Amino acid sequence: MNVMAFNGSPRKKNWNTVTLLNNALEGAASAGAETELIQLYDLNFSGCISCFSCKKISREKDGVCAVQDDLTSVLDRVRNTDALIIGTPVYYGAESASTRALLERLCFPYNKYSKDRKSLFPRRISTALIYTMNVGQELLGTLGYDRHFSITKTALERHFGTCELLLCTDTLQFDDYSRYESEMFDREAKIKRHAEVFPEDCRRAFDLGVRVALSA
Template sequence: MKKIIIIDGGPRKAMNTAKMLQHFADGAQSLGGQIEVKTVRLYDMDYKGCMSCMACKIKDRASNVCRFKDALTPVLEEIAQADGLVMGSPIYFGDVTGQMRTFLERLAFPWLSYNDYSMTAPKRMPVLLMETMNGTPERNNSQHYGSMEYCIASALGQPERLIAYNTYQVKDYSRFELAGFSEEAKRQYRDTHWEEDLQRAFDAGRSMAEKILA
């Protein structure tokens, strides 16, 4: 059976990023269960970024899957065989979370050849990069997936992008020191966009599944 791996790079299990990814998964499985979808929660795992061990670049035994052994090893091996990959993260200080960045180091360094600077993954596949943030389409500080986007595009294929802007950071703004945000403006934005964002996530899942099964 074809498989999509979803990497959840956010810490909160029931908030914006997790919900968007769940809707993506529902969309991918809406074609009668022809696609297996597995979600990996990075914050539940104990793993390191690239250790610079260079095991992936040993002469005549180079590997485009990371050889360092920890909790991420089986995930990276599964991605190498997968048919689609989704990464989702909240934006923290303009970037994806540290956990997502750490994961991406392990995913991408083995792709890079220092012989000719090419980037080769074991397999090309559809990729979606998802973000949630406080920023709006007009005013945001997201660097998206930064320099990793070039690596992903070269090795796996041009990724699609899905962004949920101006999310609710907390359920009840009155309980927190968050005077820099107008709860009323947040509510208005959410009322007009959030269901649409979730629908776009569902549609993106369905569309990736259709692409894989075509």
């Protein structure tokens, strides 16, 4: 069984999103999965260009994005994977730009414009979304983040299969808060939370990885 994960943070090492993804993949590997982490910010690719090649009646194959760039071979491999885990920081209340571009290219070719809205993806697979963000849990509803997360979750469910959501809030943003303009944050509280709560978030990510792999 194969699990593909995507890091939608430009911070590729040791930071919040990639750390949680690595934990999730360790969990998946402990359940016997072969795992792969794709760094989106190492790839040169665009979002959907609205060419509608994937909707042409004369198309040769279903579910193929016509755009040729670094994402093309990755999307080819998605066809054969057993599970997908997408991790992203929240940027302005949504996924990072590269994650949005991935989601468009990943989902739209399988989005059948038929009355039954049936997905063109040939199988049902497990998926998961991991979001990391500065704000605390208590603000998710007020800011409308939970609504946005649920829209993306529903898209993955519709196109691919079950989707589990993991939210990691109130993250550490800088290694040394004294070097950055950051008066709006309670620096000590951030550092304390990172030491005390983030390890628990990592454990939750590990367990998510186990579940994703076992249900694949």
